[in-house]
Amino acid sequence: MKSTTPKVLHAICGRSLVGHVVAASRELDPEHLVVVVGHAREQVREHLAAIDPTARTAVQYEQNGTGHAVRTALEELSGDGITLDGTVVVVCGDTPLLTGETLRRLSETHAADGNAVTVLSAEVPDATGYGRIVRDPASGAVTEIVEHKDATEDQRAIREINSGVFAFDARLLVDALGKVRTDNSQGEEYLTDVLGIVREAGHRVGAAVAADHREILGINNRVQLAEARRLLNARLLEQAMLAGVTVVDPASTWVDVSVTFEQDATVHPGTQLLGSTHLASGAEVGPQSRLKDTAVGAGATVSFTVADGAEVGPEATVGPYAYLRPGAVLGLKSKAGTFVEMKNSQIGEGTKVPHLSYVGDATIGEYTNIGAASVFVNYDGEAKHHTTVGSHCKTGSDNMFVAPVTIGDGAYTAAGSVITKDVPPGSLAVARGQQRNIEGWVARKRPGSAAAQAASSARQESESGQGSDRKPEGER
Secondary structure: OOOOOOHHHOEEOOEEHHHHHHHHHHOOOOOOOEEEEEOEHHHHHHHHHHHOOOOEEEEOOOOOOHHHHHHHHHHHHHOOOOOOOOEEEEOOOOOOOOOHHHHHHHHHHHHHHOOOEEEEEEEOOOOOOOOEEEEOOOOOOEEEEEOHHHOOHHHHOOOEEEEEEEEEEHHHHHHHHOOOOOOOOOOOOOOOHHHHHHHHOOOOEEEEEOOOHHHHOOOOOHHHHHHHHHHHHHHHHHHHHHOOOEEOOHHHOEEOOOOEEOOOOEEOOOOEEEOOOEEOOOOEEOOOOEEEOOEEOOOOEEOOEEEEOOEEOOOOEEOOOEEEOOOOEEOOOOEEEEEEEEEEEEEOOOOEEEEEEEEEEEEEOOOOEEOOOOEEEOEOOOOEOOEEEOOOOEEOOOOEEEOOEEEOOOOEEOOOOEEOOOEOOOOEEOOOOOOOOOOOHHHHHOOOOHHHHHHHHHHHHHHHHOOOOOOOHHHO
């Protein structure tokens, strides 16, 4: 991956590679789940503790092959006095497209066919480079897995390949791992050698074919990472659309696995839905919006917006070009309009902040209108302070609310005011200097300028207009 981040911690669609595999494995409801860690194990362990605290880890101090990795996992369990029985499913930590449903079919096939080992296989359009599954023509049992370089021409024509995912009889696996040799070019313990060992002992080896060969794709570089992201994203969007969600342009829409929808939600082009974002019925998001951990209520519209940790109430309107930061909560039919930023604030039902404003650390009541270019001044350089604006208030444009301050219900504030004191309910607050006009200032201070010339022309036109064409007072 050419990265300081361990491969299995690279993420697609809101979840790490190993996180996807753990989630799929959990769908089997396993009695034990063990993740073998080696390279950068402390980072991987810390991540696993965050996403699945009950998962165990086994340290493979030396990477001596896939068989050695599995043996390390089993020794982690047996070291605690756990008797291994039943089915052991082995998966790879870099196969994020693998589903729990496929693992379930593998396990069920393993049990139904009475196999000692069952290989998850896949039929691919081009099998070049993969190990081929060779079956007995009569019984369909797997006789061997032949690597591409060792395959005959007839075997290379086989399109069924080994995925590296297996189901084993636990007791037979433990016994066979003790017999795996390292007399190969790599000097490693190969898990695939177990298949030959149990077959020679008279046990059956079978295979279960994955419904979609793309599920078994492993990730070894960032090109493959991007391809897996595209495939998983397409899968998630297809599930959403089949459940009643309109996705106008799937090619430009990106979602995380943890995003949820209700029927009749609509996602417009150029939209990213991340984390725990939820769209309720009738909600419309986009175009060109990025929502993370944000809930959008029924019938609400969000366009050209960035939102993180926000809550948009039913029938509310957000955007275009709005920024909702953590803790922004918009009530029923409220509005955060063009170039509005909100953070840690509660906006009441029907209240509108239409444009060019910053609302931070505030509570605003119902059916209040916040004038354009208003700023809730919440930070004094050391601490944040709260502003409260009541219901049915009208605040003028270009207001500064210097927290802590309270605007009572039904109060008005004049345009251009800096509000530093509480405003009683029903009052008009005016906090600005008296205007005075200094006649002739431009002519004296900017003589010869374009402004002075324009003023002179205007003055002459005004004076000439007061001449012969001027009507008597009574005729106006």
